[in-house]
Amino acid sequence: MRLNECLNHASVPTLQRIAKSLHVACVPYSKLDILQSILEAWLDPDARKTMVHRWCADWDAAMRRIVLLPRHAFAREEMASLLAPYGDGAVDRALEAGWLYVHPDPATKFPLIVPEDVCQACHAHYVANWRSKVAMRSDDPPCVLDEEDAILADLETLVAYVRDHDVRLTTTGALYKRNLEQVMQLFKIEESLELPRWRFGYGKRTFAYPDRLALVYDFACDEGLLIEHDGRVEVDDARWHAWKSRLTVVKLRRLLRHYVISYRGPIPRLPDVLRLILRLGDDWLHLDSLYDLCLPFLNPFYYDSMSDVWRTRIVKMLVHLGIARLGSDAPECPPEWFQTTELGQELLSRGDEESTADLIERRPALVVQPNFELVVVSPDPRLEETLAPFVERIPSDGVRAYRVLAHTVAQGVRAGHDFDAWRACVARHALYGIPQNVDRMLVRWAEAARLELEAHDVEPGESWA
Structure with missing residues (x-):
């Protein structure tokens, strides 16, 4: 809906408050005026x-996210979550500010609307501002x-x-x-198999494999191309033949979607980062200035700093996904420049159109690792x-980790705690489920x-030493 439609369906008291907020001179008792x-x-x-300028200044953090979203209608809970940093009554104040309106259909799933032309104007304001803050170059590094x-x-x-x-699996x-060593020697893109002690959060198997391999392996299992059964890994030939018949762009789109789903747990604003990168087009952008621009959407995650x-x-x-390429001024220099590829622009645009990402904060979550941590x-x-x-708690710096073992389970059962309810709670909050082992x-x-x-x-909860 456009602004004129939203205003037409608004009540007189609402229009009066909007006119007052926008400092618009009018006859206060005439809806038409x-x-x-x-x-x-x-x-x-x-x-x-x-x-x-006033809306973008007063509601900056919320408006930045709104203009990046592909839709302009919201559930009340979504908008309340989005405006939570602005204190109690923020939704009512936004309705009076003139950029947020109530949908005329009370039965709609998304009763709050940001008019299309208002969103477009705010979007143009932010894009111009973002582009002015990023260093660019016109020639290739x-x-x-x-x-x-190469990932395909x-x-x-x-x-x-x-x-x-x-191919068999370890107990974990x-x-x-x-x-792993044999597979890595065959890959076009090699990775080190030396991993740090704490590895979790970025996919089901990130605990055991380097980042790119973990993404590829997780994707193959989630797509049903590889099947883990009775400690072995096998290929589902029917699914693999169906996969091979798909277009390259379709395959990469599914890989991109898998990446966003896998990484959105530790990086909740990842979709916003991708949408912002899309808005900046396919120019060569300086990595450091692009990082500064994306900072509001980034967060540290345990062992990873925001820079990491x-x-x-x-x-x-x-x-790795073919969305972007990096450039440097000399072979020995670290990458300084970032550019989305032509294919990357297409993939990000299609993902933006198909996005139904919600704005509600994620529930408390944990990662259950195959080593029982x-x-x-x-x-x-x-x-x-x-x-x-x-x-039992595992002593560690900066990581809230626990271990479940036979004696800890027995201890809980003897104390009278409901194990089945506990197991269901763990499964509900586990980002990637509970590993089979x-x-x-x-x-x-x-x-x-x-x-x-x-x-x-002895009954549970009774002393029986």
Whole structure:
């Protein structure tokens, strides 16, 4: 809906408050005069510029996100979450400010609207501001790193390797190091297999594999191309043949979608970063100034600083996906320039159109690792209080981690805590579910603890030492 339609459906008291907020002179008791006066002010370029500047200044953080979204209608809970930093009654104040309106259909799923022309004007204001803050260059840097669609070739290499070899999994659900080394030697893009102690949050198997391989392997499993069964990895030939028949752009779009889903847990504003990059077009952009521009949408994540998140989790992965390429002024110099590829522009645009991303903050979450460690991704005292009866805390700096073992499960069962409810809670909050080996052992340990209580004829919660 456009502004004139929203104003036409607004009540007289609402129009009066909007006119007062915008300092529009009018006859306050005539709906027609108020409406016409507001529209005349909006159609005046100078007055419209003043309105847009004021809205973008007063509601900056919220307006930045709104203009990046592909839709302009919101549920009340979404808008309340978006405007939460502005204090109590922020939604009502926004309705009086003249940029937010109530949908005329009370039965609609998204009852709050930002008019299309208002959103377009604010969008143009921000894009001009963003482009003025980013250093650009018109020529190509001397050295350019562009992986194009190498990730698809390496996905095919991984599937071919699994088909031609007897690939088995360790007890933690990872490939053996010998297999990893052989796969990495066949890949077009190699990665170091040396991993830090703490690895979690960026996909189901990031604990065991380097970043790019973890993304490829997770994607192959989620697409059903690879199947893990009884400690082995096998290829689903029917799904693989169907996958190979798809167009390259479709394959990369699905990989991009998988990347956003996998990384959005630790980087909640990742879709906003991608939309902002899309708005800047395909010019060569200076990495540091682009980083400064994206800072409002970035956050540290445990062992990753904001700079690590930017360079390793976003820039590097976009290059792997063929979305972007990097440039430097000499072979020995680190990358200084960033450019979205022509294919990257298409993929990001299509993803923007298809996006239905919500604005509601994510629920408290944790990562359950195959080595029986639970890492709390979104710290929440209530969640950790729920975890406590069946786990023990792992001493560590900066990471809220726990371990669940046979004796901790038995301890919780003996104390009378509901193990089944605990297990369901863990599954509900686990970003990537409970690994099969962990879930299988949890059930076995709980059953053993119950049998032990029965053997001693003791009710849960009673002392039986």
